[in-house]
Amino acid sequence: MKHTDEVLTGKEQRVIFKRLLSYAKVHYKKLILAFLIMFIAAGAELLQPILIARFIDDYLTPQVFPTDPLVMLASLYVGLLIVAVISQYVQSLLFQKIALRIVQALRVDVFKNVQKLGLSFFDRMPGGGLVSRITNDTESIKELYVSVLAVFVQNGIFMIGTFVAMFYLNATLALYCLIFLPLLLLVIRLYRKISSRFYERVSAKVSEINAKMSESVQGMAIIQVFRQEKRMRKEFGQTNEEHYQAGMRAMKADALLLRPIVDILSLIAISIVLLYFGFQSFIGPIELGVLYAFVNYLDRFFEPVNQIMQRLSLFQQAIVSAGRVFRLMDQREYAPEQKGEDAPKIEAGGIEFNNVTFSYDGKTDVLRNISFTAEKGQTIALVGHTGSGKSSIINLLMRFYPLINGTITIDGKPLQAFSEEELRANVGLVLQDSFLYSGTVASNVTLGREGFTDEDIRAACEFVGADRFIEKLAGGYHAPVTERGATFSSGEKQLLSFARTMLADPAILVLDEATANVDTETEEAIQAALNKMQQNRTTIAIAHRLSTIKHADVILVLHQGEIVEQGSHEQLLKEEGLYHKMYLLQAREQLTA
Structure with missing residues (x-):
C-alpha cells in the first residue's frame, strides 16, 4: 500500500485536537490539580520582578536600608523562588503521569480496533505502517501532553500575568506593547499552515521505512539467496533520503518562522521601552525599578512566546500523528460478524x-x-x-x-x-x-x-x-x-x-x-x-x-x-x-x- 500525503485543513486539525483532549476527560481531577499548581508557580515567578522593582525604587535609589523591611523582602523573594521550583516539579510530574496514561489508553484503543479489522484491510496495509502508527505516532501524541499543552497553558498564564503586571506598573507603555500580540498570532497561524504538510510527509515516510524494515527482516533469506542486498539498500536509502528531504523542509520552516521572528519582535519591544523611558528622562526623573521590571517582564513575555513557538513543531507533529492514528481507529472494515440473535451450536459439522x-x-x-x-x-x-x-x-x-x-x-x-x-x-x-x-x-x-x-x-x-x-x-x-x-x-x-x-x-x-x-x-x-x-x-x-x-x-x-x-x-x-x-x-x- 503506497502512502499518500494528506494535508490537514484547519477544521480537521481542530477536530483532531478536540478528540485528543477528550482522552484527558477521565483524568480531569489530576488535570485541575496540575493546572492549580501551575497557577501557583506562575504567580510566584511573576511577583519576583515587582519585589526587585520595589527594592530598587524604595531602598536602593534613595540609599535607605532598614533591616526589618529588607529581611522581610528578601525572605519573601526566596520563598517565592522555592515555591516556584517545587510547583514546577510537581506539575511537570503530574502532566507526565497523565500523558503516559492517555497514550496507554490510545494505544490500547488502536490495537483493539486493529484486531477487529478483516483480512481485506491487512491485504492492503503493510505491517510496518501499522507498527509505525501504534508506536511512533502515539509517541508523538505523548509529547503533545508532556511538552506542548503544559507549556502552552503555563506560558499563556505567564503572558497574561505579565501584561497585568505591566499595566500595574505603567498602563501607557503596556498598551504600546500590546501591538505585538496580533503579530505573534499571525506568525503562529502562518507556521501551522505551512508546517502541517511537511510533518504529514515526514510521518508517512517513517511508516514506509518501518514497512521496508519489517519486509526485509521477514524475507532476509530470499534477499540473501537472490543477492538482492544492493537493491534493497538502494531502495531503503532512497526512502530515507525522501524522509531526510521532508524533515529538512520542516526544519527550514522552523528555522525561519520560530525563534528568529520572535527575537526580532522582542528587540523591537525592548527598543520601544528604552525609547519611552529615554524621552521620559527629558521630562523628569524616571523610576529605575519600573524600567528594570518592564525589561524583565518583556523578557519573560517573549521567552514564553519562544517556548510556545518552538513547541509548535511538536504540536503540529502530534496533530498530524493523531490524524493518522485516528484514521486507523476509524477504520470499519471489520471481519464479518454474527448476524441475528440466534446462537446455534455446531454439532455434526456438516x-x-x-x-x-x-x-x-x-x-x-x-x-x-x-x-x-x-x-x-x-x-x-x-x-x-x-x-x-x-x-x-x-x-x-x-x-x-x-x-x-x-x-x-x-x-x-x-x-x-x-x-x-x-x-x-x-x-x-x-x-x-x-x-x-x-x-x-x-x-x-x-x-x-x-x-x-x-x-x-x-x-x-x-x-x-x-x-x-x-x-x-x-x-x-x-x-x-x-x-x-x-x-x-x-x-x-x-x-x-x-x-x-x-x-x-x-x-x-x-x-x-x-x-x-x-x-x-x-x-x-x-x-x-x-x-x-x-x-x-x-x-x-x-x-x-x-x-x-x-x-x-x-x-x-x-x-x-x-x-x-x-x-x-x-x-x-x-x-x-x-x-x-x-x-x-x-x-x-x-x-x-
Missing part, C-alpha cells in the same frame, strides 16, 4: 456450499457458482492449479471475508448465524506455513486458551506425534520458543500446529496444504496423525500432493474459480480429465526426482 460466487475486489470473480456438500466424517479434498480458488473457499468457510452471493451452511444453519466463539472453537485450521510465537512449547499449543491441563497438552502432542521431538528438548514442554519458531524445523512447527488444532477437538478440520513443507518421513507421521484426526470429523483439505488425498471421499477439481470435476480418486482417473493430467504429471516428476 457443510454445504450453494452457488457461492466471490470476488476480493468487487470486479473479478475468483469463485463462480461453487456448490458441494460435506457430511460428518467425510473428507472433501480441493485440488487445482495456483489461483484456481482453493484458498478462497477456505477463507469464506472460516468467515475471513464477507459472503455476498450464494449461501454457506453448517449443520443446516447459515454461516453468519454462528457466533465468533462458536465458529473458532469448532473449526480447526492448519495452514501451510505454521506460525509460532515467542514463549514456550506449551504456550504455543494452548495459545492462551484456558481450561486445558498439562495432560491435555501432552495428549494432543502425542496424538499428532509431536511428543517424540518435544521430549528431546531441554525443558521439554517448557522449552523456549524464539520468534517465529526459528530454531524448529518446518516439520516440527507443523506438528505443533497440528497439536494446537487438536487440543480444541474441533468438529470441522480445515487443512490448507498442511503437508506441503515437510519432508517425506515427517509427512508419513503427519499423514498417520491426519487419518486419526479425520475420524468422525468433517474435513476440508487443500492438497498439492495428490498422493495425500487418495482416500478422500470426494475430490473437487477447481479451474479458474469453478468446479470442473468431482468424484473419488479412482473415478477421476477413469475420466482422464484435468485431475488425471495433474496426477500423471506429479507421478512423472517423482520418477525423475
